[in-house]
Amino acid sequence: MRVNLISIFIAFFLISCGDQIDFVYKSDKNFKNPIYNDTYVSISGINIPSVYKYSSMFFGNNSNGTYVLDIYVEEEKSKRSVQDNQAIKKEDFKITYRYKVYNTDLKCNIFAKNIVSRFTYEPKSSGYNFGSDQSLQNLYELATKDSLQRFVDLLVNINFSLCLNES
Numbered sequence: 001m002r003v004n005l006i007s008i009f010i011a012f013f014l015i016s017c018g019d020q021i022d023f024v025y026k027s028d029k030n031f032k033n034p035i036y037n038d039t040y041v042s043i044s045g046i047n048i049p050s051v052y053k054y055s056s057m058f059f060g061n062n063s064n065g066t067y068v069l070d071i072y073v074e075e076e077k078s079k080r081s082v083q084d085n086q087a088i089k090k091e092d093f094k095i096t097y098r099y100k101v102y103n104t105d106l107k108c109n110i111f112a113k114n115i116v117s118r119f120t121y122e123p124k125s126s127g128y129n130f131g132s133d134q135s136l137q138n139l140y141e142l143a144t145k146d147s148l149q150r151f152v153d154l155l156v157n158i159n160f161s162l163c164l165n166e167s
Contacts, residue, residue, distance in 0.1 A: 033058065033152045034160065035101065038065040045073035048095075050141040058148045066105055067160075072098040080120070091121045093139070097147045101155075108163035115150055117143035 037060030043051055051073060059069060076094040094116060101111040119139045 032156070034155055035065075035067045035069070036060050037062050039067040039069050039101075040065050041069045041071065043071045043073070045071075045098075046075045048073055048075075048140050048144060050137075050144040051097075054141075054144050054148050058152055066103065067110075068102040068104060070098075070100040070102065074098070089122065091123075092118065093121060093143075094118050095140075095143050095147075097144075097151070099151050103160065103163075106161070106163055110160055110163060111155070111158050112164060113151060113154060115147045117147050119143055 036058075039059045040063050041055045041059050043055060051071065055069075055071065074096040076096075078092045078094075080090040080092050095118075097115045097117070099111070099113045099115065100109055102108070103110045119142070121136050121139060123136075
């Protein structure tokens with residue numbers, strides 16, 4: 001009896017709401033990547049495995065695309081806190097992702113942007129520690145995903161038919 005009453009109430013609620021319920025997220029912001037699957041990605045600089053992993057997720061895999069995306073990665077480390085035995089207690093990381101988009105049809109760069117990510121790493125021991133190593137890898141992944149997402153968000157607003165002034 002109680003289950004039937006709840007079912008009737010839910011059915012009445014859905015029928016009475018009718019067209020006033022939207023089950024799909026609506027937004028004016030365009031989340032689509034305009035160069036997805038039309039881009040060859042070239043990665044250089046320091047080796048961060050997550051850059052390779054996530055670049056294919058964000059830009060697809062097309063060696064004959066209209067665009068060439070060059071990602072150059074730099075890293076700066078600074079020891080913020082050192083213990084008496086010279087083990088690092090805290091280390092600050094600054095990772096700079098230098099992006100350039102080259103249009104192969106126009107034969108010129110159409111967009112360039114540097115995006116900086118920062119994080120602090122606190123190793124849990126002075127020697128090898130799997131948990132600390134996994135934590136550092138996760139910080140690199142978060143920084144990479146954030147940088148790539150910020151870059152894709154910027155791509156939505158650029159004009160792909162205009163070259164950058166390279167003089």
